[in-house]
Amino acid sequence: MSLNRHLTRGRDVARTAGDHAADMFAPLTLIARGLRRHVGWTKSRWQATPKERRGPALLLTAAGVMGVVLLPHGPLLAVVTLVASAAWSGRERKPAPTPEPDPADVKLPALYAALTPYLATPDDVCPLYRPDGRYQDAFAGWAFDADGRLAALEIGYPAYFTDTEPTARARIEQVLQAKAGRGREYRFDWDLECSRLQVTALAPLPGDIPAQTWVTTPGEIVLGFTDPQATQRMIPVSHDGRSGHQPPVIWRTGPRSGEPHLLALGSTGSGTSTLLRTIALQALAHGDLLVIDGAGTGEHACLVNRPGVHTVETSLRGALAALDWAARETERRLAALNLARYRGEPAPADVSRPLWLLLDHPTELTELAQAEGHPDPQDLLELPLRQGRAARVTVVVVDAIEAVDRISPTVRAAARARVVLGDLDTQDLRLALGVPLDLAPATLTPAGRGYARIGAQPPVRLQVPATVDPLDEEAPARLRDAVIALLPHRDSRIEAPAPPRPQHQPQVAPAAEQDAAGAAPRVELRKAELGNPR
Numbered sequence: 001m002s003l004n005r006h007l008t009r010g011r012d013v014a015r016t017a018g019d020h021a022a023d024m025f026a027p028l029t030l031i032a033r034g035l036r037r038h039v040g041w042t043k044s045r046w047q048a049t050p051k052e053r054r055g056p057a058l059l060l061t062a063a064g065v066m067g068v069v070l071l072p073h074g075p076l077l078a079v080v081t082l083v084a085s086a087a088w089s090g091r092e093r094k095p096a097p098t099p100e101p102d103p104a105d106v107k108l109p110a111l112y113a114a115l116t117p118y119l120a121t122p123d124d125v126c127p128l129y130r131p132d133g134r135y136q137d138a139f140a141g142w143a144f145d146a147d148g149r150l151a152a153l154e155i156g157y158p159a160y161f162t163d164t165e166p167t168a169r170a171r172i173e174q175v176l177q178a179k180a181g182r183g184r185e186y187r188f189d190w191d192l193e194c195s196r197l198q199v200t201a202l203a204p205l206p207g208d209i210p211a212q213t214w215v216t217t218p219g220e221i222v223l224g225f226t227d228p229q230a231t232q233r234m235i236p237v238s239h240d241g242r243s244g245h246q247p248p249v250i251w252r253t254g255p256r257s258g259e260p261h262l263l264a265l266g267s268t269g270s271g272t273s274t275l276l277r278t279i280a281l282q283a284l285a286h287g288d289l290l291v292i293d294g295a296g297t298g299e300h301a302c303l304v305n306r307p308g309v310h311t312v313e314t315s316l317r318g319a320l321a322a323l324d325w326a327a328r329e330t331e332r333r334l335a336a337l338n339l340a341r342y343r344g345e346p347a348p349a350d351v352s353r354p355l356w357l358l359l360d361h362p363t364e365l366t367e368l369a370q371a372e373g374h375p376d377p378q379d380l381l382e383l384p385l386r387q388g389r390a391a392r393v394t395v396v397v398v399d400a401i402e403a404v405d406r407i408s409p410t411v412r413a414a415a416r417a418r419v420v421l422g423d424l425d426t427q428d429l430r431l432a433l434g435v436p437l438d439l440a441p442a443t444l445t446p447a448g449r450g451y452a453r454i455g456a457q458p459p460v461r462l463q464v465p466a467t468v469d470p471l472d473e474e475a476p477a478r479l480r481d482a483v484i485a486l487l488p489h490r491d492s493r494i495e496a497p498a499p500p501r502p503q504h505q506p507q508v509a510p511a512a513e514q515d516a517a518g519a520a521p522r523v524e525l526r527k528a529e530l531g532n533p534r
């Protein structure tokens with residue numbers, strides 16, 4: 001056996017013996033500690049007793065001791081009592097818990113100090129913010145939640161602070177969010193007239209709301225859910241096996257809509273394809289779809305061959321053919337509507353059924369078209385975007401925020417309903433929504449979280465329903481089943497009798513038949529095959 005092993009063993013034996021000894025002598029230690037405390041108490045009492053009373057006190061104690069000695073079993077009882085009381089007072093006493101410090105006194109001085117460099121100037125003779133100042137002088141009110149996190153704060157700031165400049169405001173918002181915790185979203189209400197800023201921490205929106213049939217009127221699309229303060233409407237929602245009501249973000253489409261087209265941008269994996277699927281499932285209830293999957297990831301394969309879905313294209317040639325048909329269909333619809341109006345007749349059924357052009361990452365196809373010398377598919381959207389409202393053609397484009405420069409100006413100008421999803425900085429949010437946000441997003445946002453702005457309305461928070469790809473095996477089965485239940489089948493559309501079918505279908509010629517120059521093939525309307533259109 002090596003020396004090292006001897007030493008280790010010896011150490012173990014010594015430690016075990018020490019532990020046993022400590023266990024054995026624990027009662028004696030307890031009593032000894034108690035006796036020490038008794039002696040200490042007696043000493044302090046003796047010193048506290050005035051000198052003239054010490055003699056009588058000593059006499060009284062001696063008489064007591066004598067009495068005890070004279071009693072039958074007195075000395076024994078006295079020893080037992082002394083030992084018991086020593087054991088009692090020798091216990092380890094837990095220190096009284098120190099009261100939790102007031103979170104306001106811990107967090108608000110730090111917040112005040114962090115704001116001081118931005119809101120103080122040396123020339124101010126009566127500064128609201130100064131290095132040796134108190135937060136109570138500048139902060140008008142505050143509230144903390146049960147976990148000690150800042151829930152609301154109202155601060156005052158000097159009138160000379162440049163609160164009309166977005167960059168100056170953004171700096172203050174950044175400091176406030178950093179000090180109050182980046183894990184939550186905050187709303188900033190700037191009262192420019194009174195030089196006051198109200199900061200409110202926002203509760204997270206409910207996530208994972210499964211796809212389901214929403215209670216809306218035709219033409220209304222539920223993009224997701226928001227704060228109760230942002231809308232006066234509530235719709236029934238089943239979530240986690242319970243029924244309740246949630247405030248929806250509704251996008252109104254159709255001939256009377258001020259925002260007939262939508263553009264959604266997001267960071268990678270933020271849920272833009274999921275948003276497109278959410279819209280597709282609702283649009284299918286009353287209209288027909290044409291889907292272009294520019295990324296070619298097959299995320300919309302669940303729509304292939306579904307009643308009401310004209311085509312799901314993933315190739316450049318297929319997309320060009322389908323969009324060319326959509327442009328001519330828009331033209332045809334307009335002509336038919338104008339003729340009906342001219343004759344004073346109701347609009348024919350085949351032009352009043354909404355047509356939806358859903359484009360996922362079309363800029364991928366734009367790049368491909370440029371490389372191969374084909375026309376840009378986005379150019380074919382011009383007519384549907386300009387005339388779509390009258391012709392009941394709605395365009396929805398979703399793409400990555402990095403591709404915003406490649407989105408055609410016509411799409412950006414005509415798509416006045418905007419959605420932005422994912423972790424984005426304030427500049428990207430502003431670019432996507434067209435206005436600065438008075439909200440600071442949390443650092444980590446779940447999939448489907450973002451903001452929506454319909455037309456000129458102020459932006460609202462948005463959580464898109466979890467309309468997952470039913471072919472995505474990694475998605476939870478209950479969410480996939482919910483989507484499958486909404487997909488129309490050949491014999492029914494949304495579990496209801498099939499509505500009359502439109503009298504025209506896109507027929508995309510095989511790519512091989514396309515001309516050598518790469519021009520998009522014409523989509524033929526095969527009216528002869530109306531009996532079996534799909």
Ligand SMILES: Nc1ncnc2c1ncn2[C@@H]1O[C@H](COP(=O)(O)OP(=O)(O)OP(=O)(O)O)[C@@H](O)[C@H]1O
Pocket residue numbers: 207208209266267268269270271272273274275295299400447448449463464465466467468469472475
């Ligand atoms: N609202 C949501 N609720 C729950 N999960 C979601 C939601 N939106 C998206 N997801 C999940 O997040 C992942 C990414 O979603 P999605 O494919 O829609 O994002 P994307 O923005 O299209 O991604 P990419 O940038 O790759 O195109 C998927 O697994 C999807 O199921």
